Amino acid sequence: MGRGWNLGSGSAKAGEPQAAGVGRDTEEQDLRMEACEWSPEAERSGVRREALSGGLYREQQEGLWGSVEAGARMEVRAGTEGGDRDMEGRGNAEGALETTGRLVRGSEGSCGADARCDRPRPPGAAALMLLLPATMFHLLLVVRSGPARLLGPPPYLPGLQVLWSPRMLLLWLTWLGLQAALYLLPARKVAEGQELKDKSRLLYPINGFQALMLTALLVGLAVLAGLPLGALPEMLLPLAFAATFTTFIFSLFLYLKALVAPASALAPGGNSGNPIYDFFLGRELNPRVWSFDFKYFCELRPGLIGWVLINLAMLMQEAELRGSPSLAMWLVNGFQLLYVGDALWHEEAVLTTMDITHDGFGFMLAFGDLAWVPFTYSLQAQFLLHHPQPLGLPVASVICLINAVGYYIFRGANSQKNTFRKNPSDPRVADLETIPTATGRQLLVSGWWGMVRHPNYLGDLIMALAWSLPCGVSHLLPYFYLLYFTALLVHREARDEQQCLQKYGLAWHEYCRRVPYRILPYIY
Structure with missing residues (x-):
């Protein structure tokens, strides 16, 4: 999905959200089997894992032994094989951690087959299907009003005659058709996805940046030729309604298609048997027609490219109204175009995110990708069109510096992680300190990923702040994205922590001891 959307990531999408700056893939694992398997790589890494009865294991790393059972306490002890000494759990350098949680029997935890306690239940899913579109339309209405109050009532409630437009529906379908046609063009590269349950790997065209450039052309x-792009801001309400309407129809198609899909094609979640819940989360992991992958297509292309197109339309209408675009409008357009261009240039990285490898494709992701991202992420540009803000060069320079720092952290952290994943011997990452794990992989514990556990999230949030600052500080509304994105990344970070704890066990505890801050150094 568009970065930072997934209610269960960013970036976000939120962009390339990962649990840690590690050599970590996110393909779905059978945790019960992983608990008992062993590999020469793990043995060479100095980590020992011993299978016990009932699918449990004991793991030894640097003198620590841990016995793990789903839903039970994880006892961490120090000592030798001849005699162990209990240690009181401490979240500091003096002692090992003692915790509770589902760490091995992922299929038997209290959250069900996939141990996903963070998902909304059926009533919550039904409420979100109404609340999310309502929130989007509320934002589109209040940003045009004089007070522009985020928490205030909308200036009016539009009727169906305002929202429904066959012309806007046709325009929206034309946009989707254009992006689908660009998706099908020959790609500069075709990448393999993560290994699926049946041991196969899907192929994905890496041509998102090409689609962005061709769309711009x-x-x-x-x-x-005379297209009045500056008139697009006046069409946002019926266009957003068309996007929402088609999302519901598309999600119904995805749900019905999943009913006849083989069990191996289904996602770990979204298969509860409750139609509303499964419609919302999505039953099928990688719904396709021939080689056209619906989830991968929607993840970055129509929404992200549509976002920068709406921004451009705001800039052009401001030029028509005021003679030239404001400096604030130029900054918002430039910052967000850089972000979208970066996402599409590094499109291959999305193949290891949880959106692609774990989550089903249903209403949640479809609405986020196709409607929420273009119509709410463009809120700052919409605000500046209706509420122009003076911005001097000194302040603009400071805002540019803030965005540059955020982008430097975001791109540096993600590039370091991806380089290490592809080739740990690469000179750029070969000297970084690591922690061995029982899976044979290494956890980066220096560089960007030794500063905080999610430095890419930190960079994302700094950029989100820079996007809002050109709108001034007199209104809360343009900071909605920052507030929403902070809550979403904190929620996604909790998901990442849970999955890494399940996957890496004691090594993850050691990583958390060495890197105590999650996103913001010395604060969180």
Whole structure:
């Protein structure tokens, strides 16, 4: 999905959200089997794992032994094989951690087959299917009003005659068709996805940046030919309604398609048997028609490219109204175009995110990708069109510096992680300190990933702040994205922590001891 969307990531999508700056893949694992398996890589790494009865294991790493059972306490002891000495659990350098949780029997935990306690239950899923579109339309209405109060009532409630427009539905379907056609063009690279349950790997075209460039070319030619792109801001309400309407129809298609899909094609979640819940979360992991992958297509292309197109339309209408775009509008357009361009340039990285490897494709991701991202992430540009803000060069320079720092952290952390995953011997990462794990992988504990556990999230949030600052500080509304994105990344970070704890066991505890801060150094 568009970065930072998944209610269960960013970036976000939120962008390339991962649990740690580690050599970590996110393909779905059978935790019960992993608890009992062993590999030469793990033995060479100095970690020992001993299978016990009932699917449990004991794991030894640097003098620590841990016995783990789902839903039970994890006892961490120090000592030798001849005689162990209990240690009181401490979240500091003096002692090992003692914790509770589902660490091995992922299929038997209190959360069900996939141990996903963080998901909404059926009533919550039904409420979110109404609340999310309502929130989107509330934002679109209040940003045009004089007070522009985030928590205030909308200036009016539009009727169906305002929202429903066959012309806007046709325009929206044309947009989706254009992006689908660009998806099908020959790609500069075809990448393999993560290994599936049946041991196969799907192929994905890496041509998202190419789609962005071709879209820019086509839009530029259309504007030169007389396309009134500056009129798009007046069409946002019916266009958003068309996007929401098609999302419900599309999600119904995905749900019905999943009913006849083989069991191996289903996602770990979204298969509760409750139609509303499964419609919301999505039953099928990688719904496809021939080689066209619906989830991968929607994840970055129509929504992200649509977002920057709406921003551009705001800039053009401001130029028509005021003679030239404001400096604040230029900054918002530039910052967010850089972000979208970065996401599409590094499109291959999305193949290891939980959105692709774990989550089903249902209403939650479809609405987020196709409607929420373009119509709410463009809120700052919409605000500046209706509420112009003066911005001097000194303040603009400071805001540019803030965005540059955020992007430097975000891109540096993600590049370091991806380089290490591909080739740990690469000179750029070969000297980084690591922690061995029982899976044979290494956890980075220096560089960006030794500063905080999620430095890419930190960079994302700093950039989100920079996008809002050109709108001034007199209104809360343009900071909605920052507030929403902070809550979403904190929630996603909790998901990441849970999954890494399940996967890496004691090694993850050691990593958390060495890197105590999750996102913001010395604060959180």
